[in-house]
Amino acid sequence: MSVRTLVPLLLASLMLGCGGNARPIPPVAKVDVPRFMGDWYVIAHIPSRPEREAFDAVESYALRPDGRIQTTFRYRKGSFDAPIKTMHPIGTVKPGTNGAEWGMQFIWPIKAEYVIVYLDPDYQQTIVGRSKRDYMWLMSRSPSLSEADYQKAMTRLAALGYDLSQVRRVPQSAAGTR
Template sequence: MKWILILGLVAFAGVLLLACRKSGGERPNQVLAEYVDLERFMGTWYVHGYTPTPLDKNAYNATETYELEEDGKIQTTYRFQKGGFDGKWKTMKPRGWVHDTVSNAEWRMRFFGVFTAPYYILYVSPDYKETVIGHPDKDLAWVMTRSAQLGDRDYERLLLELARRDYDLSKVERVSHSEL
């Protein structure tokens, strides 16, 4: 069992290294949100769709919470239950910062204190109840809302934000949420 965890960590590290190498400091290769009000964006988001990595495969009840710190950094808490509604809770705490301070839509996230990867806010609704997050390689994406419930029609509408930017929607998996 221990070797599976090690293998998963190595695979995840490889994905992050590749992401960092391929998407260094160049300008975004896709349309991002025009402007993100950081104060309104902070708080808890329910993940309804995502492209799984070895570390968060089979996620249930996934949430992403952002907290703006005094130094301008963004403390992130990504929580989910592994494998089902009765699965063990897993938590990751990457730390981020705004890379493009004009739009606030391009961030960088640091994982495990070592790996840094771009984080694109592609869309945020005017009422800050829906958001779609992406990555320069278009291989990682998240569809999130402020509510644990999201109807199929609204989910499909948010997936269109990814489709408009040429993401492969077959890699995006729906996340189930229970009544917590």
């Protein structure tokens, strides 16, 4: 099979796999996107493959002049002493979602679903999820959460249909990845 034939078939199968039969995950009512920008420490997640051994994970967002969101994900793989690795996906706010649903593009032309399902009023804690309930990120503006706040987040995730046995706490050092 030629590359010209294989690439469209691969893309079609990926797109079909992204839809699935999962019930949509409910987003928050509204996100002030400029206020959401900045650094978010990943406290816990259901990790994608590159994140499985993440330490000191921080997701940073910055609005670009074209309205898209420049994202920098920094982490150390396997230990606090490992070198910092980075990924640079581009976010696009989905029209008509009040800033709560984004497409996150790691590889063109595929945009992964990225839904803000919880955001505290002070923009200090957030949960980002997906309708497939395959990935999730609990993030905070600081490198730690109180145990009470962590347990509230786990209760929210369970109510959204997440399997809590898949959740991994992300080790954060006092210094972080700055």
